[in-house]
Amino acid sequence: MTLARRQAEFAAGLRFEDLPENVVSSVKERVLDTLGVALAASPLETSDAVRTVAAGWGSGTASAIGMPGRVSPHAAALVNGTLAHSLDFDDTHLPSILHPSACIVPASLAAGQAFGSAGRDVVTAAAAAYEICVRLGMGAYDDERRNNVFFEKGLHATSICGTIAAAVAAGKLAGLGADGLEAAIGIAASMGAGLLEANRMGGTVKRVHCGWAAHAGLSAASLAHAGITGPPTVLEGRFGFFNAFCDGRVDLDAVVDGLGSRWETPAIHFKPYPANxxxxxxxxxxxxxxxxxxxxxxxxxxxxxxxxxxxxxxxxxxxxxxxxxxxxxxxxxxxxxxxxxxxxxxxxxxxxxxxxxxxxxxxxxxxxxxxxxxxxxxxxxxxxxxxxxxxxxxxxxxxxxxxxxxTENRGGPGRPLSTDELALKFSLDAGRVLPEAAVEGLRDASLALDVLTTLDELTSFWEDT
The missing domain is CATH 3.30.1330.120 (2-methylcitrate dehydratase PrpD)
Structure with a gap:
């Protein structure tokens, strides 16, 4: 069984009832955190630039922060993903050194709105995406060099792995089974990209990386739904993902090790400070x-x-x-x-x-x-x-x-942010653009995502504000 097939079967078979309580709580907190960061980034010039592009893609069914009405899910994913990563305030997983939420949350919400998904289905799809995403990054961790191979080569692992994760989330919400999700993974592996030179020498393109990953993931899922397929050995093959991006320096076991039994999502670090x-x-x-x-x-x-x-x-x-x-x-x-x-x-x-x-x-x-x-x-x-x-x-x-x-960063599992600290961060972020009542409503809706019958109960707090 190929790696992509194992990932696809895990995601296709995952039910909300299978999720440990701490995974459900963690996903909801990450939705809260991601929306807060994205709202805080809304006034940026780069946010306006991406919204200008997205506006040209026409109307649709999904909500993009700072845009009136509804836009296409692909446009919403691009906008919200860009905003979520623009302030370098989004979460981090170790040792993969990925920022998964900025890709996964925007893709999950856009797809959830497109398919009329209930909140618990969005939580389940996002949980599957998180686990697949961070394990792709863990596979490229070089223990001998104590570094991620993506980063050694100047590649942005978040946007590359995040594209596949976004495709999994969107594909699961679209109702794709294991065959369809395997195809979505195979397609998305050809779409992920991102260079890190902007970290060193400047430029704002890195802000767009996660938005493009979320957008590309939705596109991959749509193509799979329409019948496009990908190579079954897309991850481990001779000309596949890890050989192309990492020169074959990969721990293939880490990509699927513990998938469905050992959950990485609760260990992802929240950022208390808006910096790398x-x-x-x-x-x-x-x-x-x-x-x-x-x-x-x-x-x-x-x-x-x-x-x-x-x-x-x-x-x-x-x-x-x-x-x-x-x-x-x-x-x-x-x-x-x-x-x-x-x-x-x-x-x-x-x-x-x-x-x-x-x-x-x-x-x-x-x-x-x-x-x-x-x-x-x-x-x-x-x-x-x-x-x-x-x-x-x-x-x-x-x-x-x-x-x-x-030795332990604040915000990680060894020094976690308290519920009050997470709430403070969200309130400070969202309060930069939303009135107090909307901040409180969005906070409560995010933390109750698993019981919402429709995502409109969530997005209504930022639409047209």
Whole structure:
């Protein structure tokens, strides 16, 4: 039995009654979190640009944030997926280093509206998609190099694996059986794409990656429904997914290991800070040092130690990371995020208002960021990427050195965000564009998704606002 067939049979046979309670709760919380992040991203210029494109695709049955009326499901998936990933505030799975929700939630909601699905069916389809998505990423984890092969090659694993996951979610909601889902997987494997150069050198295209993955996943499911097929060995074949993207450096067992019996979804990390997840240990550590009494005016120099594979994302090129050209670029800067945390941020410690274009022109903050030296940290390397650890050391003008090490990120299974913290994050995010009553209604509907008879009970809170 091929890998795609095993994935297809798992997804086709999965029933809501099969889902553990913590998986159901986790999926609902991820819908809540994803919608909050997408709403917060609604005012961005890039959001307007994607909506302009989507508007040209005509009307339909699905709801896109910030667009009046209904649009085609493919357009809604593109818009909502783009918004969900635009602020780098979406969740992360380890060691796959994927951000699955920004692809899966928009695809599931768009398909659910298209097919008139009940909430419990959307939860079930999304759960199947999450499990397939993260295992594709886990298959490409190179234990010897302690890195994901996709990332070594500059490929955005989220959008590549997320396209297949979106196809599974949409296909299951469309009523495809195992044969149809196998075809959808085979088709979607030809559609996933994404390059990470924007992380290093700028550009906003990465924001679109998850929207395009959600859109492409719906397209793959539609094509499968119409009779297009894919190769059965699309994942493990000589010219298949893992050989093409990862040069055959893959653990094929990890792709299906524990599928349906060991659930990865509840272990996916929620993000407390709107920045690249590689920066979070530094933020955690800097906040702890600040809370311990370290004052910005007393600091002579700062050292941020992280796992070596993360340096190219948050530390290189050094000149650009010390003086990010935009608020978006600052979200991928180790020096800027550490400086922000030391100076004092908002929200859950550091928040969206800390990453505006105006904020990155604050010369006092940039002077502090210039004192941050990013280095490889041996202890962090040992834990990466099953964790995203780091250490911050500050040398004070008195000559004293203070240090704080983080081995478990806030928001992960070892240090989970409380229900109140998740609710605070959602309220802060959604409250940027929705009135209080709509924020509360959307929160309650998201957390009751499994009992909703129609997704209109969810989407009504943001439509036409």
């Amino acid at each position: 997840h590689f920066t979070h240990a530094g933020i955690d550590a800097a906040l702890a040092l600040r809370e311990s009494g370290v004052a910005v005016g007393d600091i002579e120099r700062i050292e941020l130690g992280v796992a070596p594979p993360t340096l190219r994302t948050i530390a290189e090129p050094a000149e650009l990371k010390a003086r990010p050209p935009s608020g978006y670029a600052a979200q991928f800067s180790g020096p800027f995020t550490v400086a922000t945390a030391l100076a004092g941020g908002g929200g859950l410690g550091v928040y969206l208002d800390d990453f505006t274009d105006e904020r990155v022109r604050d010369e006092k903050l940039l002077a502090l960021a210039a004192r941050v030296e990013c280095v490889a940290d041996e202890e962090s390397e040992e834990l990466y990427p099953r964790a995203l650890p780091g250490v911050v050391r500050v040398t004070l003008q008195s000559g004293e050195t203070r240090e704080h090490r983080v």
